[in-house]
Amino acid sequence: MISYQNPFRYRASEQQRDLRAFLLGFGPAALHMLPEAVWDRLVVLRSAPGAGKTSLMRVFTAESTRAVIDDADTFRDLKEALASTGATEGSSPAVLGAYINLERDYRSLIDISANGTIAQRLFFRLLDVRVMLAFVRAALVLSKHTYPEDVGRIVVRPKNPDAAVEQAARRLGGLDGAAIYTACAAAEKKMLEMLDSLLPVEWEHEDGGHNDLYSLRLLSASELLVDGHLLDVRPLIMFDDGHRLHPTQRSALLERLADRGLDVARWYAERYEALSRQDLLDQVGKEGRDLELVELESIARGAASSDGKARFSTERFEKMLIDIANRRAFKPLSRSLEQEHDFSELLEFEEDELLLDRDADVIKVLREQVANGDARYTEWLQDAAKLSGYEAALRLRELDVLIRRDRDRTQTDMFSQGLTVADSKDRSSSAIREAAALALAQAHGLPYYAGTDLLPKLGSRNVEQFLALCGDLFAEMHAEMTLQRKPKVSAQRQDRIVHRASQRYWKEILRRVPDGHLVQQLVLAIVKMAEQDNIKPTVPYPPGVTGTALHMSDRERLLDPKVRESIPGADQLLAALSNAISFNIVSAELDRSVKNKQVMVIYLNRLLCPMFKLPLGRGGYREKKLEVMAKWMTNPIEGPQHEAAEQLSF
């Protein structure tokens, strides 16, 4: 018996450590989510955790560009994608990418002293020395040298004599690589030791800080020499996890990064939070001129960016997810099947498989249900009778909806004419068919959540979530392969695996998400509201309600502590919504225009839909007033596996 590794189950640590595995599993199409202007201004990347910010940045690090260029045959499509962004030129890197994680130590600086000025000066000092160390390391990687042994090979040379640049260099150890390394490493070590001290530290007596990002000023006005030769690359400093900074640190950093006087590419990534003042980037600069805002989920759904153009589409994003999964599983599948097989191929099935060999029974029941002797629908039913298998079943279920809708519309018109097949097509839509397919599956106990069209939707525009689901599916393939059988996963098995993943996702909310019990309460309230509409046989909001919406003015009120004081449940609603958005339990889309109103649309994470028998399409939502939503939080709803234990919030 041969044992196989599940390539989706070691995504984090293994992938991060093994650069080659990371690059092989990266979908180059993701680079097309970036705007054109990424090198001359601040780029702000935002998404829910797991949507791919860090991976996107990691592809631009010196380690990655070096590896892609050095092994161009293996990474041909990634090399082309990098070249299209301008990160490489021919067989040379054009960008020197250095990665800085902002979740490390910075926020603790706020707590060291009551004096905010000292904390801010130390923040910039620590950030500066880390930028320089990361830059030196990236320069050595790009020029195929060893860090830190070869730091002496590097020289930073000012392009023109400038007192400000000289001052910046002095603060960072000088212009020579070895001096920069020595000074910055010592400064970093000293600051971290003080920050970590178990005994009291007198920070007020320390004079190591400063109030600007000198590193970016120095790099903007300088060239990089390695062994005396000019390395003609543009520095790119990537700051990740900005949401871990204190708000004052975040705004101070963004203000400096937005400075158009800088000649260094700088990217800043943070978690998307629709219920904070995060959106107030106006104070930093104008989008499209001073900065580019890249909201990954928004781009994935095909929303237009600041220039009014859509860079991506939902279909393209879902194809990209499938491509990533295929890349990830390629090796283990090829090894076990001894021929090239795509992971997605093993999830494909004939549509009729969805009827579980019960075609005759299911279609008979549906025909009896739809047949009503009304001559008005004769042509529709005759047309449907020509079909067979799943196609027939789905069509009959769809006609059931259309006939009910028609009757509601024409009940007073007893002498109306018969309807044509063309009429049925005009009156139907993909959303109605989706609702019909789900209703068909639920009524007859058939699988629904399966296949390469639906599975990417369950990722909820989140790469990590989709890959975790692929891990569950691969585990099934794994069992088959171990038994030397073809690892094809039937529609029924896929549906069961998806349901299990959905239940696990729901259950984990309590342990994974702060105020998880409130988040579950919010989800249950949305589900209950959705069920009231989805149960109607005419499907008034096809494919079904899976979300809610809050008027933007109500959103403003929710953010106001005084308003919250006056509305029972508003505090809990804010906690539930903000945590649900931060942890991708719901998605929030700001400023959607609906009937001359601006609303924040809130959709449930698609992985919750199977658990609550909801469709995966994002068409339907019902707008609710703030007071109504707040009331959801004060009237708990009993739900599946809803744990009633109260939370002590510390």
Next chain:
Amino acid sequence: MKPQSSSPSELRWNDYVLAHDGDGSIEQLWQAAGAKRRAVYVMAEGFDPRTITGLRRFLASGTFENVLIIAIALPPTKHELALKLAGENIAERTALIAKHNAQLVTIPYPQVSEPRAAGQRIAHSVIQAGHFKDAHHIVLDVSAMPTSIHFALAGGILAHCEKAAKSQEIQIVVCDNPAMDAAITNLGTAAADAINGFTNGLDLEAGSKQVRIWAPVLGPSEAVALRAIRDRLEAREICPVLPFPAADPRRGDDLALGYRQLLFEEMRVNPGDIIYADERNPFDLYRTLSRLNAKFTQTLKPLGEVKVILSAHSSKLLSLGVLLAAYEHHLPVVSAPPTGWSLSPDFDREQLSKHDQLVCLWIDGSPYR
């Protein structure tokens, strides 16, 4: 930085003093450490019924004439049951203080931006206030303290007493009660990061060639926290610690089984890398972790700077082994703490408290001189 101890005889706590409930030996340790001398008893002020168990016994032992109680306030709550339980603890403490003529100082919970910094801030403020200055005997009762607080406090007290060199006696008391642990469920998970005071060079940009070995001490229902830490650390090797021997001999196996996907598929742990430590003896875990650190530091040295990183997901008692190893060898300790707790619907303080088992570790002072 101190040199790494490589052999058992060089370990600070290779020989140790530990007492478990049941035979009166805990009272004997208190007697031996500081009879008729000034004592400081540091404890938490919270809802956990174990808050008061140690103090009740300590004062009743009648060993001390002059006791200062330092009560560390925990983050405020509006929860009625928590307030009620905390109120009961405070009422009993007030009565004990009056009965035994002790003094009380309350340390407010600091306003911090980074919750992991709270323990360090508390340690600094207690030390700066000079509360340990004239104390001969210091007892730190960690029973109701979150990890981020008791690690920094214990570390701070040890560091302060070493620096002051006044031959003080330091003991740690913990009320172990698995039934109570089971009745309090962790909710939510904060981002994984090092505990302030135990960062120990984890994220030095200058040391980015660091070879990381992660030793999580496993306990139940911690999969979310373990995943968060795994993603944060990107460790090269993972050596999970399972409790064995344990009161329930199957406990280690059950944990391994419960975490099989996480350990063996996601983290690709080599079964040979699993290590075991006595569930009831934190010094055993300390020695195991010390050996692990010495082994990896030596063998992987050619690859770069080796960092053995610890995290405690187990009982409070076993977490003390992590604390001692991290303190002595300057190892980073990472946590992804819960953001809240819930009490089981049938929470019964009286019934649960019957399972309280006090344990006392003597960590500095006369036995080690």
